[in-house]
Amino acid sequence: MPRQGTKIRTVMEAIRTRIAARTYPPDARLPSVRALAKNMQVSVSTVVEAYDRLAAEGVIGARAGSGFYVLGHAAPLALAHIGPPRERDVDPLWVSRQSLEAADAMPKPGCGWLPASWMDVDGLRSALRAVARADGAVLADYACPLGLPALRELLARRMAAVGIEVPAEQIMLTDSGTQALDMVCRFLLEPGDTVLVDDPCYFNFQALLRAHRVQVVGVAYTPQGPDIAAFAACLQQHAPRLYITNSGIHNPTGGTLSASTAHRLLQLAEQAGMVVVEDDIFADFEVQPAPRLAAFDGLARVIHIGSFSKTVSASLRCGYIAARADWIDSLVDLKIATSFSGGFLAAQVVRTVLTQSGYRKHLEALRARLARERDRAVERLGALGITPWLVPRAGMFLWCRLPDGIDAARLARASLQEGVVLAPGNVFSPSLSARNLMRFNVSQLTDSRVFDVLAQALHQMRTAP
C-alpha cells in the first residue's frame, strides 16, 4: 500500500507540474487514464485515484463523457506545488523560513549569513549619521532608474579590480541580489524553459526558479566548478536557456571556479547559445580573487550580479546587475514596471560604508576570524564524525558528510526541536542526492550548545533508527 500511495503522489505531482508550466494550460483536456498510465508506467487504478484526488482539490474537473480538464483558476501559484515532489520539511523554502523566523537567541548554523555582532555595525551607524545630513533629494526622492551614480561608479572600479571591464552605465542597482536574479529570470525566461544550476546549489535559486515555472536541471559540482563532461551532456540533452552559478565562493560547498573550467564552460555556453548568470554575493569574503566568468567573457553572454547583504548589511536592501548595454536598457523598463525605480538612500549608505577606511580593516579582521572559526568547526565537527567535503579557502560555509549514512533531514528536524536550525543537504540538491550531507555556517557555530545538540541527536539516531 505505501508504494501505491507514493505512485499516486508522483502522478499528482507530475500533473501539477505540467499545469504550473502550462504544458497543460487552463481548460486543456488531460490525457486519458489509459494513456497516462502507459506513459508513466503505473497502473490504471493509480491514475484514476490521482485524477480523483486532484479533482477533489479543485485542480482539475471532470466533464461528463469527455474526461478530465484543467480548471482555469483552480489555485493561485503555490510554490510548494511546483517542481519535483520533495520530502516534507526539506523543501528549499524550509531552511529560509526556519532561519528567518527563528528567535534571535536561537543558534542557526543552517543560515547563510553572519551574526549581526560580526558585522561592521559601527561603520553602519556612522554612515547613517552621514546620510542623515545629505541633500533632501537623497532622503525623499526616487532615484534615477539605474540607481545612485556614485555607487555604480564605485562598483565599476571594484569589478575592474577583478578583471571585469564595465562602464557605470551598464550597471543597474536593485533592491537585493535575489531581486537582481529575479529580474534577469523575468527578462530571459518563459514558463517551461529549462535552467541549469549546480548540484548542489544555493537552495533559493530553486525556490526562485519555481516561481518562474521553469524546469531546473542540476549539474554535478566539483571543487573547481561544474563537472565539464556532465555540463556538456546537460547542454546537449536539455538545451537550457540559462546557467546560474557562484564563481567566487560557491554556495553550499565553498568551492572555487578554476580558470580552465571557466574557459571550457564558456566555450560550451557559446556553442549552445546559453546565457550564464554569475552571482558574486560572497566577493568580499575572498582572500584571493577567483576567476570571474564575466571577466573571461567581457559580459557578452555572462550577466554578473551581486549584493552587500552578507558583508555590509542584510537590512539595507541593495544589489546590482552588470550586463550588456542593450539588456540593461530593457532591464530598466522591467525595473520601473515591477518596482518603480528605487531610492538613493540604501545605496548611499552602502556606498558610504564601502568607502570608509574602517570597512577594509573590518574585512581583514572578518576573513581572519572566519579562518579561525573554520578550523575550529572542522575539528569540533570531526569529533562527531562529521567531515568536510572540501575545506574552503574562504567564506562561511562547510559542506559536510554525516557519519554512518545518517539522514540530514532527520537530523535537522531533531535539532530544530532542541532550538537549532540546520540546513540539510537535499534542500541544495535538485536531484535530491545529498541526503547524507549538511551545510554548516562556521560563524554560527560558536555556541557550544550546537555541538551538544548534534551529539545527542546523532546518538539517538544511531541507537533508535
Next chain:
Amino acid sequence: MPRQGTKIRTVMEAIRTRIAARTYPPDARLPSVRALAKNMQVSVSTVVEAYDRLAAEGVIGARAGSGFYVLGHAAPLALAHIGPPRERDVDPLWVSRQSLEAADAMPKPGCGWLPASWMDVDGLRSALRAVARADGAVLADYACPLGLPALRELLARRMAAVGIEVPAEQIMLTDSGTQALDMVCRFLLEPGDTVLVDDPCYFNFQALLRAHRVQVVGVAYTPQGPDIAAFAACLQQHAPRLYITNSGIHNPTGGTLSASTAHRLLQLAEQAGMVVVEDDIFADFEVQPAPRLAAFDGLARVIHIGSFSKTVSASLRCGYIAARADWIDSLVDLKIATSFSGGFLAAQVVRTVLTQSGYRKHLEALRARLARERDRAVERLGALGITPWLVPRAGMFLWCRLPDGIDAARLARASLQEGVVLAPGNVFSPSLSARNLMRFNVSQLTDSRVFDVLAQALHQMRTAP
C-alpha cells in the same frame, strides 16, 4: 499605402501579443496566411508582409513546405512588444522614464510625486539619526519574513481607523507599493489571464501587467468610481481574474469611490469570483477618508496594498500587503523566493517618521498647501483653456481636457523639448481614448516657466497644426 502599413503593424502586434501570452507557444505553427487574413479581415498580402517582417526580426521562422513557426527564444521579454500597439512616445513607460531620468532642475508636472522640498525632510533626518542608534540586528540583519512587527502593528491601527479590521499577522511588508502589486500579480495571475483596470488608470499598472503577459481591459471611470453598468458588462464579457483600482484618491482623475459604487462593485466581483486589489498609496493626502473596498469586504476577496513613497519618502523603499491569512502565508514564500525577505532598516525609519508628532503637522500643512496650489493651478491652466475633468477633494492630480481638441502626446513632445515633462492622457488609457486629456501634478506647477512653455506650445499647435 499608409493604411496598408498600419494594417501590417496591427497584424504584427497581434502575433507578438499572442506569442508573449503563449497563445502561440514556442515551436507552435502559426495560422496559415489565408486563415489569419480571413480571421483578421485583412488581405493575404498584408499577412504575408507581417510574417516576413516578423521572420526578419527573428520572432518567427519559416520551415520548408510547412509554414511559419514561433521561434523558441527569439527575443527576451521586451515590454514594448507586449500589449496593443501604441503611438511611439506615449508608451506607459515613457512618462516614468522621462520623469525619473529628468535633471533635478527640470519642471515635471507630469510626474506622480511631490518635490523633495515639500517632504518632511527634517522628520526623515531625525528618524535616521534615531535609527543609527538602534540595535545591531536592526542595522545589519535580515528582517523576519513578514517585516518589522512594530510597523505592521502601526499599519493595523491605521487601517482600523478607516474601517479595515486586520491583525498585524495578515500584513506583509514589501520593498514598495509597486512590488506589493507585482507580488499579488505573480500569486494570482497566469499568462493570458485578463485583468480589469480603470480607464484611465495609473499608467504603471499597465506596464506591470504587460510584464505579467496578461490582457488588460479598461472600464470607464466616473468621479465616483468605475461605471457600474460597464463594469458588469466587462465581467460578463471578459471574466477577468483581477480588478485593480485606487479607492481613496484615484490616479489620474482624483476621483473618490462612493459607498454605493463600492457596494455594487463588490457584489458583482463576488458573483464573478474575481479578486480586487485596492492600492491605497495616496491615503495620507485624504482630507476625509473615502470608503475602502477592504473595509466593506473584510479582506475576503479584496487585497489592500499601499506604501509611503508619496508622503514619507520615495527613497526609503517600503510598501505593504494586507490580505487573507492563507494568501499572506503563500505570499511570504513568494517574497522569500523572489527577494529573500527584507530588512528592518527602511521599515524602522518609516515607523519612526509616522509616529513623530511632526508628521501629523506636516500632513496638515501639506493638505492645505495642495489645496492652495490646486486652486491656483485650476486658474492658471484655465487661462490657457485647459479645464479640469473634475476638481478633486484632495491629492496632487488634476486630470484636464486640452482646448481645441489638441493632441496631448504632441503637446508633451513639444514641451519636453523646452525641458518640461508632461503626462499625456493616453498613457493612462488602456483604450487610448484620452488623447485630448493630460494629467497635471499641482505640486510641480509652481514654476511659472511651465505655463510659458504650455502657452507657447499651444499657440504653435493652433497656428501650425
